[in-house]
Amino acid sequence: MRVLVIARTVPDSRATIRVNASGGAIETTGVAMICDPFDELGVEQGVRLREGRPDVTEAVVMSAGPGPATPQDQALRAALAMGIDRGIYVHGDLVTPPARYDELLLARVLAAAIKAEEAKNGEFALILCGKAAIDTDAGELGPALGELLNRPSIGAATKIEIGADAKSLKATRRGDGVSEAIEASLPAVVSCEKGLAEPRFASLPNIMKAKKKPVEMVSAADLPGLAGIKATTKVVKLSPPAPRAPCKMLAGEPAQMASELVRLLRSEAKVI
Amino acid sequence: MGANVLVYIESRGGRALAGSVQLLTLAAQIAAGGRVEAVVVGPDAATIAANVAKRGAAAVHTVEGEPFAMYGALAYARAVEQAMKQAQASVLLLATSEQSRDFAPRVAARLNATMATDCTHVEIAGDALRVQRPMYARKCMVEIEMPGGVRVLSVRPNTFEAPGEGTPGSVSPLSVTLDAGDAKARTLESVRSGGQAMDVAEADVIVTGGQSLKTTENFKILQELADELDGAVGATRAAVDAGLQPYPKQVGLTGKTVTPRLYIACGVDGAVQHLAGMRGSKIVVAINTKKEAPIFGEATYGCVADLFTLVPLITQEVKKLHGASA
Amino acid sequence: MALLLAASMGAFGVLAWRRWRLLRLARPEARFDQLGERFRRMMRMGVGQQRMSRYPLAGLAHKAIFFGFIVLLLRSLILFARGFVDAPGFGYWVFDSGTLLGNVYALVKDVYVVLVLAGVGVFAYMRLVARTRRLTLSAEGVLILVIIATMMIADVVYDAAGLALHHPGAGFSPWEPLGSLAAPAFAWMGDGAKAFAWHAGFWVHVSLVLGFLNLLPLSKHFHIITGLPNVFFQDLTPPGRLRPIADIEGKIERGETLGLRTLDDLTWKGVLDLYSCTECGRCTDHCPAAKTGKILSPKAITVDLRNHLYATGSSRGATKAVEGEGGGVTLEDIVPAVVNPEALWACTTCRACEQECPLNISYVDKIVDMRRHLVMERGENPASLNGAFQSMERAGNPYAAGAEDRLKWAEGLEVPVLSDLPEGAKDRVLFWVGCAPAYDARARGIARAMVKLLNHAKVDWCCLGAEECCTGDAARRAGNEFLFQAMATGNVETLKRYGVTKILTVCAHCFNSLGNEYPDFGGAFEVVHHTQFLAALVREGRLTPTHRVETSLVYHDACYLGRHNDVYDAPREVLRSVPGVTLVEAAASRDRGMCCGAGGAQMFKEEEHGTQRVSEARTIQLVQTGAKTIASACPFCMRMLTDAVAKQGDGAIAQMDVAEVLLKSIEGEIA
Known part of the structure; x- marks a missing residue:
């Protein structure tokens, strides 16, 4: 049984986001890049399976981004340091912003890369990724991969358990105010939600060892079945972040405050 | 634009999710001469459909039956895909929710469509759609153009007003055939989450209390609000230290780091260690009697008020709101 | 007589030889x-x-x-x-x-x-x-x-x-x-x-x-x-300085230990420390962790390590102290076999133990060395520290805040930022603000007071603005030497790029790190603490406290200012210069001052299990003096004491930084 984790490199959540000169992507120089924290949940889960089950023979991480000369990809390094065996780095314009902002396109490219890898080394029983990456916050990757690879997909999983026979899995996913128990056959794709597995902090020796783990470079443009593919959506522009508005202080009697607050949360902030 | 548009009406607890009914307004704008249809899937499909049919959908397809009794990504994706075919629609609209995030990308991939998730603004530009959606934890908005072809859009609730009632459209059951692939996963059960057991790190709405709550008992008023919002209760280090709440509920640098969509801080002053754990929250509400409390510097909305009076009032208001959207 | 003398001398010779062998087999150290x-x-x-x-x-x-x-x-x-x-x-x-x-x-x-x-x-x-x-x-x-x-x-x-x-x-x-x-x-x-x-x-x-x-x-x-x-053979370098580990990455590559893992990692001076302990218990008697019910006892660490040493010896040659020659022994990892990790993580590195030890036995270096092994090799640190580590590494501060907010403390004040100053005008005192005064709402008051005082005294100053980065003190004391060195190297680079020569800090930890530890990374600057700086300005007549500040005031000594750097008088001198102030002393003050509980990275982790928080114990001592106000000189102390004072009930005692007291006397009221 082999496990694949998808790990994307994204700007640190604390970073200041600036739009670059072209207006089509964000400025990455001087921005700390990290492995996406949701993808990291999948990495942790993958490592736990690799460590905990003798029948899991390999855990592979796949990342995508500009290249090809980017062995410094933070997501790959983080995943390898956490205990994943080896990496595959898919590179090219197709998987680099602004094209990268089209997550269905990313799914198509990665599906092609996964098929190519599986043709060589066999099927992945389980593919894990974050429920959404913190940069695009789209969350389309997992379900779309499931569709493109003709496998069941489970979104926002907070718990997964692989059956002893390695043929099925049971998962708990977070729905809207509900928690759903799902049973699926393997191979499957699972998108990971917080609570699944607290990611470990890699120790220094493991970070060092990770530098020596093999990383295969794959050019997105050369993948079979992708000839002529391009982004179908067009990024018109990114708008720089609005300066954070000062706190809006509500006035009046408590009852007025309460109704005004609920109104604002609903129609202005749109969070309830 | 002259396209046929299908709106997925999400059923929640036997009612239509308000956010998805609102999309009938957008659907009419996009259709501009084309047909607006809707699809409802699940055990209450017929009742919901009757309601929706009055709000501008020319036809409402209902999908019922054992495989759709509980939500499941594979079955629902198949149902919506077949409804798209039935309606000969080229645009699918869904309200952003955990459910639509889970199955809509499958539909999009199957239909070879383009997709945009969680749009906060949609504009028609000739044959194209121009949408805006937040990225980088709302630190940045991206404007995307979706040219022709099949398009799938999930739209954040409350972006549009629900249309008024008019001549009812037709309601008819749609018979959906599942293939072998669709049986590869099934939902075993669906239970209401939230309540005491909900982990703050996982919650999308968090109501946090500080030491000023004084007793564990007083945290109940926060729990009531959290329950109403399907959220969890959190606590500051001082509150945990004083034994008011257990450590797993501690939000802060040395406790849980949280990034909910809504964070309501009640009687929390906002010590730097606490702020470190909740800075990633999207919308922050601060309720504190001290108007100089640092928490107001991090908040979106601030109320200088006594939490013991205000929080129950907010809970009431939210209850009213939830009652109204039925 | 000759027989007795020969026998006992012979026996002593054998015993002493064994001890001597163990000493010789330990790691070298230049003393x-x-x-x-x-x-x-x-x-x-x-x-x-x-x-x-x-x-x-x-x-x-x-x-x-x-x-x-x-x-x-x-x-x-x-x-x-x-x-x-x-x-x-x-x-x-x-x-x-x-x-x-x-x-x-x-x-x-x-x-x-x-x-x-x-x-x-x-x-x-x-x-x-x-x-x-x-x-x-x-x-x-x-x-x-x-x-x-x-x-x-x-x-x-x-x-x-x-x-x-x-x-x-x-x-x-x-x-x-x-x-x-x-x-x-x-x-x-x-x-x-x-x-x-x-x-x-x-x-x-x-x-x-x-x-x-x-x-x-x-x-x-x-x-x-x-x-x-x-x-x-005591360490003659400043007591606030921890020894760097050279070539960390190379050591990992070669499979060498980082810090203190087994007895083999002790230097001969470390072994001599163990030999010398007479179990008088003065260290534990003054340990803030031990006083508040944590399982840490410095004395127990020394005694347990010594017993362990006598029982197993060194793997480098003569092993069993009792059996004589041996060899090939695999030594147990000290943690957890000899030292409980919880004890290790309870240490605030306040140096009360070292200050008290009549024989200069050192503890902090050993405790940090054990932490180094745990953190860097085993990745075993308290989970509550991970947030701070990650934030220091990625955002340059331990508070998970953005660099763009670094100057927020100065809203409404005019702040000359070094990178904006024209060439030739850069030769100014650099005010190193520190992360706590930059991000902690309460501590911002210290930085603001300091800026106003600098302006009153017409001092030419500037700060680094967004280019300032955490000194890494907490990372180092938590055993994450690798992270500390990366941060220190980066900061030294920034400071050198601007040719900075004199640095002023309002934080005892920044003061110690920049002054005592950065020289090891090529950064030799003149570093002054704000209490020293202010004392000099008052002495020179550049600042004249005029308004009466009627209060009785107890000064809380910061460990990293006092015991680590011997600065006891400057803050008191400033406070005494303020008319109206009655300065009282806590029973535990100066080099016996009790820690606030923040040092040694405790500020950024959950306190270990005990009967009381260190900060509360200290606050009670300070409240018992009957003073109306606590004056402190470090933002970490201020944060810990503020939290503990709040727990005592509002208005139990006021709390101010020395700079704030002085400003109050100069301006009448703090705006």
Whole structure:
């Protein structure tokens, strides 16, 4: 049984986001890049399976981004340091912003890369990724991969358990105010939600060892079945972040405050 | 634009999710001469459909039956895909929710469509759609153009007003055939989450209390609000230290780091260690009697008020709101 | 006599050789520099018994025994010789009985016999009657006291019986007061019995001395031999400096240990520390963690490590101290076999233990070294630290805040940022704000007060703005040396790029790190703490406190300002300059000031399990002085005390930074 984790490199959540000169992507120089924290949940889960089950023979991480000369990809390094065996780095314009902002396109490219890898080394029983990456916050990757690879997909999983026979899995996913128990056959794709597995902090020796783990470079443009593919959506522009508005202080009697607050949360902030 | 548009009406607890009914307004704008249809899937499909049919959908397809009794990504994706075919629609609209995030990308991939998730603004530009959606934890908005072809859009609730009632459209059951692939996963059960057991790190709405709550008992008023919002209760280090709440509920640098969509801080002053754990929250509400409390510097909305009076009032208001959207 | 001497010397030789081997097998460390200074300190601590007096009664008793032993050493040598020379009054000719020197010595000796007995009495009282908490009641401790007392009594018996035998009827002799006073007690005996008593006194004394000698390497009384060398070889670098680990990445590549994993990782000075501990418990007595119910006890760490060392030895050669030559032993990891990790993580690195230890045994370096191994090699740190580590690494501050918010503290103030200053105008004092004053709403007041004071005094200053990055102090003290070095290197680079020469900090931790630790990374700057800077400005008349600030005020010493850097007077000088202020002192102040609980990265982790928070214990001490205001000089102390004061109930006591007090006096009211 082999496990694949998808790990994307994204700007640190604390970073200041600036739009670059072209207006089509964000400025990455001087921005700390990290492995996406949701993808990291999948990495942790993958490592736990690799460590905990003798029948899991390999855990592979796949990342995508500009290249090809980017062995410094933070997501790959983080995943390898956490205990994943080896990496595959898919590179090219197709998987680099602004094209990268089209997550269905990313799914198509990665599906092609996964098929190519599986043709060589066999099927992945389980593919894990974050429920959404913190940069695009789209969350389309997992379900779309499931569709493109003709496998069941489970979104926002907070718990997964692989059956002893390695043929099925049971998962708990977070729905809207509900928690759903799902049973699926393997191979499957699972998108990971917080609570699944607290990611470990890699120790220094493991970070060092990770530098020596093999990383295969794959050019997105050369993948079979992708000839002529391009982004179908067009990024018109990114708008720089609005300066954070000062706190809006509500006035009046408590009852007025309460109704005004609920109104604002609903129609202005749109969070309830 | 002259396209046929299908709106997925999400059923929640036997009612239509308000956010998805609102999309009938957008659907009419996009259709501009084309047909607006809707699809409802699940055990209450017929009742919901009757309601929706009055709000501008020319036809409402209902999908019922054992495989759709509980939500499941594979079955629902198949149902919506077949409804798209039935309606000969080229645009699918869904309200952003955990459910639509889970199955809509499958539909999009199957239909070879383009997709945009969680749009906060949609504009028609000739044959194209121009949408805006937040990225980088709302630190940045991206404007995307979706040219022709099949398009799938999930739209954040409350972006549009629900249309008024008019001549009812037709309601008819749609018979959906599942293939072998669709049986590869099934939902075993669906239970209401939230309540005491909900982990703050996982919650999308968090109501946090500080030491000023004084007793564990007083945290109940926060729990009531959290329950109403399907959220969890959190606590500051001082509150945990004083034994008011257990450590797993501690939000802060040395406790849980949280990034909910809504964070309501009640009687929390906002010590730097606490702020470190909740800075990633999207919308922050601060309720504190001290108007100089640092928490107001991090908040979106601030109320200088006594939490013991205000929080129950907010809970009431939210209850009213939830009652109204039925 | 010769047989006894040879046997006991031989046995001692074997025991001492084993100890010596262990010392030689330990890691090397350079401690042979600055011999003059070392000698000076040894005289002060050893001969001057400087630190013993911190406990007045025990100090006096120890002084009596310490000097008694020096005096009586000659006596023992004389007695050994008398075993060979058949002359009852033999004293190496110089001290022969009856000679002037001999007489003077006999008198001095008698005085010290009394003093030693009194000392033993005090110690016996402390151990058996008062049951002083810091002491562990052990048979060994009592046995030693009995031996010493017996030696003294045997000596008197020897003198008295000798007098009675050789000079029967002689009266009181001022040169031999004890012997001559006790002699009549033997007068009634026959000569045979007198001779027996005389010989018995002699043999008991002599054999106890030799027995005692052999007991030393086996007991805590080894300090009689190793104590002074341990003081001599103490670390002469600033106490606030931790030793860097060179080439961390290379060490990992080569599979070498980082920090302290097994006994093999101790240096010879570390081993000497273990030999020297006399289990007096002063360290634990003052440890803020131990005081508040944590399982940390510095004394226990030393004693447990020593027992472990004696039991297993070194894997580099002679191993089993007991069995002699061995080899090929795999040593156990110290944590958790010998030291509980929870104890390790309870340490605030406040140095109260080291300040108290009469023999300069070091603790903080060992504790941090053990943390280094846990964090960097095993990845085993308290989970509550991960947030701060990650934030320091990625965002350059421990508070998970963005760099763009670094100047938020200064809203409404004019702040010259170094990168914006024109060339030629960059030669200014650099105000290193620090993360807490930049991001902590309460601590922002310190930075704001400081800026206003700088402007009042017309000081040319500037700051780094968004380019400032955490010094890494907390990462280093939490054992994450790798992260610290990355941060230190980055900061030194920034500071050097601008040619910064003088740095002003308002944080005791930044002050210590920049001043004492950055030189190891190529950054030698003149670093001053704001209390020193302000004291100088007041002294020079550039700041004149005029408005009365009517309050009684207790100053809380920050560990990293006081014990780590010896700055005790500057903050007090500033406070005294403010009219209206009555300065009171807490019972625990200056170098005995209790930690606020934030040091050693505690600020960024959950406190270990105990009976009380350190900050609360300290706050209660401060409130008990009756002062209306606590003045502090470090934002970490301020944060800890603020939280603890809040818990005492609002308005229990006010809290201000020294700079804020001064500003209040200059401006009347803080705007």
